[in-house]
Amino acid sequence: MLRLFWLLFFGFLSEFILAQPQKLYFDQAYATGAPQSAVFDEIKYIPLETNRESVFGRINQLIVTHKYFIIWDTDTNAIYFFDKEGKFIKRISDKRNTIKSIQLDKNKNALLIVQLSKSYLPSQKQIQTALDNPFKNSALKYYKSYYYDLNDINAAKISPIKNLDFIMANPIILNSQYWAFSYIYANKGWDDITDYELKVSDGNKIVQSFFPYSRQKSSIFYGSPQKIGFYNTLNPSYLLFTRPFNYSIYKFSMDTLLEAYQVVFPMANTLPNSFFTQNFESRKAFEDYKQKNSGFVWGLDNIVEFKNLLFFSIDTA
Numbered sequence: 001m002l003r004l005f006w007l008l009f010f011g012f013l014s015e016f017i018l019a020q021p022q023k024l025y026f027d028q029a030y031a032t033g034a035p036q037s038a039v040f041d042e043i044k045y046i047p048l049e050t051n052r053e054s055v056f057g058r059i060n061q062l063i064v065t066h067k068y069f070i071i072w073d074t075d076t077n078a079i080y081f082f083d084k085e086g087k088f089i090k091r092i093s094d095k096r097n098t099i100k101s102i103q104l105d106k107n108k109n110a111l112l113i114v115q116l117s118k119s120y121l122p123s124q125k126q127i128q129t130a131l132d133n134p135f136k137n138s139a140l141k142y143y144k145s146y147y148y149d150l151n152d153i154n155a156a157k158i159s160p161i162k163n164l165d166f167i168m169a170n171p172i173i174l175n176s177q178y179w180a181f182s183y184i185y186a187n188k189g190w191d192d193i194t195d196y197e198l199k200v201s202d203g204n205k206i207v208q209s210f211f212p213y214s215r216q217k218s219s220i221f222y223g224s225p226q227k228i229g230f231y232n233t234l235n236p237s238y239l240l241f242t243r244p245f246n247y248s249i250y251k252f253s254m255d256t257l258l259e260a261y262q263v264v265f266p267m268a269n270t271l272p273n274s275f276f277t278q279n280f281e282s283r284k285a286f287e288d289y290k291q292k293n294s295g296f297v298w299g300l301d302n303i304v305e306f307k308n309l310l311f312f313s314i315d316t317a
Contacts, residue, residue, distance in 0.1 A: 021248060021262040024310075028269065039309065046086045054088035056080055063104045063111070065150060070111065072102050079113070081153055090153055097144065106236045107176045110147040110159070114167060117142055127168060131183050131225075134166035135205065143167045164203060171201065172230040172239065178202055178254055182228035184213065184221050184244065192216035197243060198228055200254070210257060211243065220245060220276060223283035231303040242300045245271060249303055249312070261310070269297050269316075 036043060048054065048069070057075025064070075068089070069082040078093035079102065093099075097115035105112055122130070122142045130139050145164050149157040164171075171179035179201050193216070196209035213221065226244035233240055238253040240260070247270075249261040275296075280286045290298070297314050304311040 021259040023262050023264055025264045027266050028314075029266075046084070048082050048086045049088040051088060053091050054080060054082075061102060063102065065104065065109075068150070068153070070102070070104075072099060074099070079111075092148070092156075100143070101170065103173050104232075105147065105173050105176075108147060109150050111150060112145065112161075112173065113148055114143060114145045117144075130168045131185070134169045134181075134183075135201075139165060139168045166201060166203075170227075174200065174239065174252075175254060178207070180230060180239065180241075180252065182230075183225065184227055185225040186213070186215050186218040186221040188216055188222060190215050198241070198252075208254075219278060219280045220286070222280055222286075224280075224286050229299075229301055229303075233305050240303045240305060242303060244299055245275070247297070247300060249300060249310075263300060263312075265297050269295055271296050271298070 046069075056071060056073035056078065058073060059071050060074045061072040062069065063072075067083065069084070069086075071080040071082070072078075073080065076093070077099055078091050079099065080091050081089040083089055094115060096119065097117055099113065100116045101112075101114045103112040104110075120142060122139070126142075140162075145161040145167055147159040147161070149155065149159070151157075166179075166181065169181040169183050171181040174180045180198065181201065182198055184195075184197050192214055194212045195215045197211035197213060198209065199206050200208040221244075228244070229242045231240045231242075238251050238256065241250050241252055242248070243250075247263045247265065248259050249263070251258045251260045275289075278289065280289065290296075294316065297316055299315045300312050301315060302311070302313040
């Protein structure tokens, strides 16, 4: 069972100018909560207007802009817009397509919406093939992507993206020209070639790659695909990200990749060196290992950087 623990570190965050990461020592046994007053100077509750058009099931994703609260709800397959006072503005949906993701592009002041056709669904094999070779197997017959202009949402101005072939890899907007994406998978039946955990694309090809691994011999990724977790910040010039089975938090832009923080756990909760050389023959073998070692921390998630605070969660089995 996956358990998430919200953690909070006080102290001024570094400006990411040091070569060495800032070490954060953490012991779950001594973790304590904090009252809201210790974290925030003021809390304002904003009730969202409820009417026939604005009712949604649950918030799958919330995006906050300078003018709107934007909610994506998978139960109703719709996106809802509320102003900063909670007044309902608009709902958008498409009966022929399922919304798969939304992202805010601050440079364009637009919402990137990715949809999957309900009538022409890819098979699992087709999905796997597209992920293995994202630029050689077009996903455009299954997916469509477009920007929804936020300058005037009632105008419903959209700009289709026609050539985003690697959309199945869930690319993250890095800036107005480049995308970051991650798909980490190994298979003993493949050629022993080097792949990379983190890749950057201009939409047509890979232009940068980081963190090499063997597509044949990296047993911790054999039969159990993983990916890097990307997290937006209040500063549009960079992202934060975390890697699977790793306790570091990285800062990333087209010009910079730095290990900003390194969380240090007690030895009893830290993955041993032998884990990374363990020969997992199957996904089941990997899951059995996790079950037998439920005290280990498997990674960091849900990174939020806010003023002098850093929030994150830990994954434990």
